Amino acid sequence: MTDATRVSPFLGLPGAVEGEGPNAGAPAHYGALVAEQRPLERGGAVVDLGNLGVIRLRGADRLTWLDSLTSGLVRSLAPGESGETLLLDVQGRIEHAAAVLDDGESTWLVTEGTRADEFASWLDRMRFLLDVRVERADEIVAAVGVFGDRELGAAAPNGVPLVWHDEWASTRVGGVSYATTDAHPGRDWDLHVHLLERPALEALAERVRVGDVSAAGIDALEALRIAAWRPRLARDVDSRAIPHELDWTRSAVHLEKGCYRGQETVAKVHNLGRPPRRLVHLDLDGSLGALPAAGAVLHVAGDPDRAVVGQITSIGVHHENGPIALALVKRRLDPEAVLAADLDGEGITAAQTAIVSPEAGHAADVPRLPRLGRRSG
Structure with missing residues (x-):
């Protein structure tokens, strides 16, 4: 369960079953695991994102300071404009991820609730003498998601509604996509995250209770996210993950901005x-009527040695495509190979579609110049 002071009113709705792990704090579903996806996808249902954490940055230096620490270009965000950024370690491995929204007075970061305290504490230690203040804002606002541009009563403490638009549908300026196809399934991904004050959240939940608004659980959102090839920190990132492996260079990395921690690895x-x-x-x-869990290891189907070639990171059941998953695999793995995961002694096979190209790193084949003094011919 979540902190009792921040229990979402959506968890009190009929049929609500709370999510587990990083989804704790939000309803996983309301009894219709698959059927909830259709109205959500069409913009006809809202999804409580009470599992997410919110951090508020104040002070005149907040945007330039955040820009100097993280991978996205956020220093020039105009009030109401959305951004995304990653905090990397010095080796370029992903530590935190955040949706970024500025209202002209404060910068709001929406991140995984299980990691928000750690992220906020790290940011607070990095303020030094700059005019920046870091605080958790979960007691003030809570996140609710919806597809499409819909009015949900978002907070507007500085006159700018706190609505973050996920721009995964296209590659952001300064980023690069390593996807294998131009027909990216994320092209229709149009998630908006609204930050509602607590009384407004209660009112929205009551509208769901009386039937004025439909609600979907976070399991429905997860299935749509997987189908859109959209990475998530709490599911698809391990201690070794770098942005390129997940195609997160598409939306959260600016390859031409100034220095930040981990930039050398990103560029290299x-x-x-x-x-x-x-x-x-x-x-x-x-x-088989059952599926492996996230974290299950993969091998090539039929391989007698069952050599591990990857690991499932996210898994769900899509309303049209059935059981689907995201997985991190070795770069040199044959893209045509049929994979398998074990479940209770049985092998569950999986057909793969490459998201990140095996040749990702499009500048990797720049020809080397001959060494100075070396004669040719």
């Missing part, structure tokens, strides 16, 4: 090398 992999792993989409065989 993009310009001179290739990421060691890559994200793939899996269509799973659901004939």
Whole structure:
């Protein structure tokens, strides 16, 4: 369960079943695991995101300071404009991810609730003598998601509604996509995250209770996210993950901005090398009536040695595509290979679709110049 002072009123709605792990604090579903996806996808249902944490930054230096620490270009965000950024370690590995929204007075970061305290504490230690103040804002506002531009009563403490628009549908300026296709399934992803004050959240939940508004659980959102190839910190990132492996260079990395922690690795992999792993989409065989869990290891189907080639990171059941998953696999894995995961001694096969190209790092094949003094011919 979540902190009792921040229990979402959506968890008190009929049929609500609370999510587990990083989804705790929000309803996983209301009794219709698959059917809830359709109205959500069409913009006809809201999804409580009480599992997410909110951090508020104040002070005149907040945007330039955040820009100097993280991967996204956020220093020039206009009031009401949305951004996304990653906090990397010095080796370029992902530590935190945040949706970023500025209202002209404060910058609001929406991140994984399970990691928000750690993220806020790190940011607070990095303020030094700058005019920046860091605080958790979960007692003030809570996140609710909806597809499309819909009015939900978002807070507007500085006259700017706190609505973050996820721009995963296209590659942001300064970013690069390593996707294998121009027909990206994320092109229709149009998630808006509204930050509602607590009384407004109570009122929205009551509208759901009386039937004025429909609600979907976070499991429905997760299935749509997987189908859109959209990475998530709490599911698809492990201690070794770098942005290139997940195609997160598409939306949360600006390759031409100034220095930040981990930038050297980001530039080196993009310009001179290739990421060691890559994200793939899996269509799973659901004939056994059960599915492996996130974290299940993968091997090539039929391999007598069952050598591990990757790991499932996210898994769900899509209303049209059935059981689907995201997985991180070795870069050199044959993109045509059928994969398998074990479940109670049975092998569940999975057809893969490459998300990140095996040749990701498009500048990797720049020809080397001959060494000085070396004669040719």
